[in-house]
Amino acid sequence: MSKSKAVENVLRLYVAGTTPNSVRAIENIKLICEEYLEGRYDLEVIDIYQQPVLAKGDQIIAVPTLLRKLPTPLRKFVGDMSATERILVGLDLRPK
């Protein structure tokens, strides 16, 4: 993960332990980030079982959920992150 000063994308992925959906989501989002946002992103993976209070604060209901905290507006992606096209559109990496 890149820690450069010019971080443009702050992402937070909520997962539920090592459930298949969660494992898949982590793999999928990492691939997307590496491919499209290399050096321009900060991805934090949070296990809701470990940090339920964070989940509450971020209004997490479904898992896996990816939050795009920056740039604004806040975006939420729910699912195992397998719909790459939709994520790219949502992250403004692809024109709609």
Next chain:
Amino acid sequence: MPKQNKTNKSVMIGLTKCPTGIQGLDEITGGGLPQGRPTLVCGSAGCGKTVLAMEFLLRGALQYNEPGVFICFEETPEDLTKNFAALGFDLNDLISRKLLDIDYIRIERSEMSETGEFNLEGLFVRLELAINTVKAKRVVLDTIEGLFAGFSNEAILRAELRRLFSWLKEKGVTAIITGEQGEKTLTRYGLEEYVADCVITLAHVSTEQIATRRLRIVKYRGSLHGTNDYPFLIDEQGISILPITSMGLDHAVSDEKISTGIPRLDTMFTGNGYYRGSSILVSGTSGSGKTSILSEFINAACKRGERCLFFIFEESPAQVIRNMRSIGIDLEPWIKKGLLRFHAARPSLYGLEMHLVTIHKQIKEFKPDVVAIDPISNLMNIGTLKETKSMITRLADFLKASIITGIFTNLTQSDSLEETAVGISSLMDTWLLLRDLEVNGERNRSLYILKSRGMKHSNQVRELLLTDKGIELQDVYVGAAGVLTGSARLSQEAVEKAEALIGKQGFEFMQRELERKRKILEAQITAMRTEFESEEDNLKRAVAEEKLSEKVTVQDRADMGKLRKADK
């Protein structure tokens, strides 16, 4: 915070119940909601789902020491806090005392996109967090259908809901899940499919512009429950449900009799008045003295130191007090002493059921010995006869069960035997009928006892007089001229008095005449005797003279002989 610790009769053995603490709900559910299971509460918008659910938590926390978790999908905790402050609950206080936790779940579809498979583990985790925070025994999800607005994958949602409900059961929490009413189903998204143990529907029904809230238990697996539509109201003390039809007829009765306040009426009931805890109906036409009869009874009860609750539906308390003072009944001191309370309301102010609930609340609060309602017929204007009858039935039952003497007036239209009154009279133990008798250009009040269960009573019609010293009952004139009242009675009585006087005078005259005749007779006897005596005297004298003269004659002869020297 009002405390209402109710005794809960458990109808079923085997199923543990979780008392809600909501007034009336525990009675109709036979003790509360199924312990450790979810209950579905559904109804249209604004019917009171959230209030019911929240009150379940609050009462649980405050009365049964069972902390609760409120998961809201629609209102923010700030809104909830504000709304429930109006009902007298301080949510923030409960939260700080760890008796309540609120988690607001905000679902914004516009900022969310679905990118493959997911589940609602986040919801579970947050729920568990909240439950653990306060060690909750009770959970409310209000309304979980909000989820359907946030996610398009209904298949996942439904599977997750099923999982959620079994998870709640596993947790052993007693839960209320609320749901919006659907068009053909109980809830819009068919939640009843998942919550199979207990389903309660709420409705807000409006008839003739008067709205009434109603609650019904559609289903309660493994338990007996009331099946009716129960009216309920939401006021500053939360929800009150009227479970009155669930009452049986097994109440205790009192043998004590209490004075009617009218001595002559007491004697009509073999000297002692009404039974305590009985229901008395006073019916009559307008202006026949119904309120006066009630006031006399209330006055007498207050004199005995009993508490009276007087519901009036057509006058103001001040008006009643003034009017009763004019017949010598002063109710005001009793109000000051706190023995008497008036409750005045326009019948059309709210629905029939609401009236009943209000009456109940007042009774529970004031704990009276006597409840008077003047008149119940006014309530008929706002409901159908059947509704009114059912309401009065429930009220009469409730009063009897609490051994409170209930006295009701009923305004009747005509002197024909009161069709409306017939409907409710069967519930009444004692029925006094007041009638106006119109004869010879005047109207007079009369009273008789139509029935009085369980005691001998006079069958006589009495004339009712409103005097400066209260109600007086007079015998009506019953004689050859029929039953007479008022001036007709007075004039008839005068006629009889005159006749009696004449008769008396005649007798005295005859007595004097006889005396006089006797005196004349006696005088005559005396005269005759005097006459006789004088005659007797004369006769005696004559005899004596005769004897003397005879003697003289003999002497004379002898003398002559001597003189003549006659030889013999």
